[in-house]
Amino acid sequence: MLSRHAEDLYWVGRYVERAEDTARMLDVTYHNLLESPGDGAETTWGELLEVLFVNALYTGPLESSAVSSYLVADRTNPGSIISAVERARDNARGLRDRISTELWEAINVFHLDLARADFHIDLDRRAYEVFRSIKSRCQLISGVAAQTMPRDDGYRFMLLGLLLERAEMTCRLLSVRYARLAGGNGQSGFHAWVSVLKSVSAYEAYLKAHDASLDPTDVLQFLLLDQEFPRSVLYCLQQVERLIERLAGPSHQASMERAVGRVRAHAEFTDIPTIVDGRLDPFLEELQREIYEVSDEVEAHFFRAGTDLQLHFQRWA
Amino acid sequence: MGSFDEVHGPDGVRAHYQALMNRLAEIGDAELADRLGLLDSFFRTLGITFAVTGHEGGLERTWPMDLVPRIIPPDEWSHIESGLVQRVTVLNRFLDDLYVGGQQAINDGVIPRWLVESADGYVREAHGIPAPRGSRCVVAGIDIVRDDEGTYRVLEDNLRVPSGISYVLENRVAMTRILPVGFASHVIRPVDHYGASLLRALRAIAPPSVDDPTVVVLTPGVANSAYFEHAFLARQMGIELVEGRDLLVDDRHVFMRTTKGLKRVDVIYRRVNDEFLDPVVFRQDSLLGVPGLHGAARAGTVTIANAIGNGAVDDKGVYPYIPALIEYYLGEEPILPNVTTYLPWEPDQLEVILGRLDQLVVKPVAEAGGYGIVIGSAADEATLAATADALHSNPRGYIAQEIVQLSTHPTFVDGHLEPRHVDLRPFVLSGDRIEVVPGGLTRVAMRKGSLIVNSSQGGGSKDTWVLGNGGGHAVTPR
Known part of the structure; x- marks a missing residue:
């Protein structure tokens, strides 16, 4: 297959996995700190940024609402969930002939959901539900891919990106x-x-x-x-x-x-x-x-x- | 001045439309309106849209298809078909004569050299690029209109990267879903073999030394307004849809970058314009092309279709000479006549034009899509004065034609049938033979009285039925 298509699929896999991992880690961190608040909070948020390789880029306060918003919805953060999903969607758009319609829809709907204007309000008020919905949308994408894509090289490249x-x-x-x-x-x-x-x-x-x-x-x-x-x-x-x-x-x-x-x-x-x-x-x-x-x-x-x-x-x- | 109506003749509904019109009457307007809604959602779901130019941010509209198909009876179609084969045979012949032959038509004075060489689409660098089998117009879209007497005339040749065939195929699919009963009691020639026919033509023009050629479609990319069609055609043919960055030229051979390494490419069906094909030779700022592609084409290791430089011949200024070229190469009368055209660069004809400016239509030679056209009968004084000035200062930039009252066809507008003007763009393939796809794209001006059918200016389309019993749609070129 064309290298460009293979590379785009590989990165769809990576971006979707990155979004899911980020959401899961955010979820866990956020709720641990709710249960046992204390002086460890700053360290914990700092560590999370480090795991996600954005500690050097982040200049905001080390507290839950600011870090969550940076990791989920900040387009200036190349590692944020919204950036990852946007790029996955851009790739998928050029791959319409290579991926199933169901897979395209799953990615596109995810993107539309994150891009809606009132998303920030939800993130502030119902962080738990937002993290959950991000995780389940990512799982939907891998599930739909597994159910609807032929097991050809295209699918393998997507899986390869995800696993790496x-x-x-x-x-x-x-x-x-x-x-x-x-x-x-x-x-x-x-x-x-x-x-x-x-x-x-x-x-x-x-x-x-x-x-x-x-x-x-x-x-x-x-x-x-x-x-x-x-x-x-x-x-x-x-x-x-x-x-x-x-x-x-x-x-x-x-x-x-x-x-x-x-x-x-x-x-x-x-x-x-x-x-x-x-x-x-x-x-x-x-x-x-x-x-x-x-x-x-x-x-x-x-x-x-x-x-x-x-x-x-x-x-x- | 009356128009020819496709459906209603002097003695009522024409014979080949009777079954269809009866069906439509049985269905009734209310039901038709319902079906029209279905049709829109059909195209929207499939994402079949096109970009309307001249709007901020590139407005996307769903493809407007009318519910009433256009029907062409077998005898009329065989007349059109033989006229198209004749014309495209000559267009190929003249292009080959111009770029790799001895320029005999020019030397024999059939058409002035300065005129051809001043055409916008003339490409000096195309000289010497071979075209296997002389098939330079692998895909030609020839625009045909019907005058007030019902005579089919050629209005324009499109020999560079004509588009619209995907709509022909999608219209047919949509029609069978939305109005299946309309098809009963008709034998309609199919169009869905187009992908196979195009691939056959493209394989036939591979460099002669190649046994099993690799063919690709080259697109400018997702941002192009016709990207849908590029992807559609690649899918129909089962071949790769590539962008410039997927290809590279090394030592005058073209390769595509694949996950299994570099793979030789033998034929490129390109939907990228000449000036963007190769930044080494043409526009240096082009990111859509492939450096070295022109050199590979000259070396004959790859065939580019349509050939580079075809724009020299579909120029509106060259168009008036096509009948003479048919006469010159084939010794035949044109089967499909041109529209009567006046040449502003001929002083005596310029005088005729200026004297009848309010009865003629003036067209810029380099514009497409219906832009820049001045219809004299509908223009105000100021526009006519400006047009006269333009004709004086840049005569080579325009042609003037008799206004053709395009034929009309019942069209479903605002809940009922009304006559609207239509034209026809059949698609002609040149490979190892010349093949005409039965029918083509019928475009319809949705605004009452308008003669502008271009989809970029609010035109719609109709499924186009050629009646017959199939068989023998390929004609061997002479």
């Missing part, structure tokens, strides 16, 4: 929150772990797999390496590896396949208990770097054909 974004986000979340998690104990440590799990929709799944004692090693094991939980980093990377294999077909691209194999194996063969004391941080950083490498390889290989050519064409005189 998800793996990256989970790593960042653990990395930023880890300092506090490692230091905390008793009641506050417990709440922090619960909020991390909830931030990736993993709390219920975790309780089923383990138990409510929330052993930090088990939580890390679960979020990083669980074989069955669809948001664990390893699960995403395994899917990414399979997708890349299918997309590359017989034209093996050694550097891309090496990059994804390396990060998948790195995650898969890491023994969490041995690194949980003191070596988790460098491990997560390394993992993130390797995930970026995969993204770079994907973009270079699938979307940039011909850019390395020294073009020469004759001018007619």
Whole structure:
């Protein structure tokens, strides 16, 4: 397929996942702080901005209403939900022939909802419902895509973007929150772990797999390496590896396949208990770097054909 | 001066319209009004719209289709069809003569060189670009009108990037859904093979060395007013719809960027105008084109359709010479005559024009879409004076024609049927043969008495039925 279409679909996947992750983390943070307000608020909001990579851009006060509005509805924030959905919609508009009408409608309606004039009022008054509706609209989009798109390369590129974004986000979340998690104990440590799990929709799944004692090693094991939980980093990377294999077909691209194999194996063969004391941080950083490498390889290989050519064409005189 | 009515003759409803008019009477106006509402929502849901130019922010309207189809009986159609094949054969022949032949028609004095070379769409850089099979007008849209005696005449040739075929196909689909009973008791020639026919024509003009050519549609992008049609055609043909940035030229070969690497492109059905095709040769500020594309076309490694430079021949100033060119190349009388035209750059004709300015229509040669036209009988003194000045100072910029009272056709307006003026744009394909799509786009001026049918100026359209028993719609060129 055309590189431009593939790239646009890949970014639809990334933007939608980014919007959903942002909404979920906002939701969890917001409600944790409602339940246990206190001096931790500023730190918590600061951390959230850091997870979302916009801490350097944000100049407002570190309190819930300002940060929420910045992360959800601020068009000057390139990482805001409204920016992500707008770009997903722009991409989808040029892909009308490549995506199902149902998928286009789901994205377009989401965009129209965020763009309506009184959206700000809702965000102020009913933040919880706004976050919920954003999450469910994102889930609707991935659900509609799964139900209506043929399993062709276009679908694979969209999924690839979504999974890379998800793996990256989970790593960042653990990395930023880890300092506090490692230091905390008793009641506050417990709440922090619960909020991390909830931030990736993993709390219920975790309780089923383990138990409510929330052993930090088990939580890390679960979020990083669980074989069955669809948001664990390893699960995403395994899917990414399979997708890349299918997309590359017989034209093996050694550097891309090496990059994804390396990060998948790195995650898969890491023994969490041995690194949980003191070596988790460098491990997560390394993992993130390797995930970026995969993204770079994907973009270079699938979307940039011909850019390395020294073009020469004759001018007619 | 009366107009020819397509439906009502001197002895009542013409034979080929009787079944349809009876049906419409049975259905009744109230029911028709209901169906019209259905039709609008049909087009809106599908997103079939076009942009109206001259409005702030690019106003989008749904495609206005009238409920009453236009019917062309078989004998009239075969007359039109043979006239179109004759005309397009000659248009291709003359373009090839001009750009890669010996310019024999010019050298033999059939048409003045200065006139052709001063045409807005004449492209010096197109000399030497080969066109396989001489098919330079792969898609031609020939505008036909009917005068007060019912004679079909050619009003205009559109040989660059004529649009409208998607509406022909969508109109037919809409009609079968909204007014299925209308179709009963008629044998109507289908139009839905257009995608297959166009692809066949495009494959036929691939560079001769290519066995299994890759064909693409090149669009300026989503912002273009005809983007819907570009996407529609790519879908109908099952080929890629590309933008300039999807293509690159290396060593005089064209490639598209795909996820599996670079893929050779052999034929480009472009919907981008000449001046935007290649920033190396034409407009340097063009972001829509592909650097080096012109060089690849000259080298013959890729075929661009329609060919570069076709605008030299659909210029309104060249139009009056087409009958002579038909005579010159084929030794035949034109089957479809032109509208009587006067040339302001000929001093004696300029005098005739100025003397009868209030009875003629004056058209700028370089404008399309019905813009800049002055209809003498409807113009005030000031406009006529300004037109006379313009004719004096820039005679090559205009032509003058007898006003053709376009034929009228019953049209559903304000809840009942009223006559409105119509024209017809059939589409003619040139590949390994010349093929005319049965019917074409009938455009209708929705305003009472108006002769301007262009959709950009509030015109509508009609589904156009060619009656017959199918078969034999391809004609071998001579």
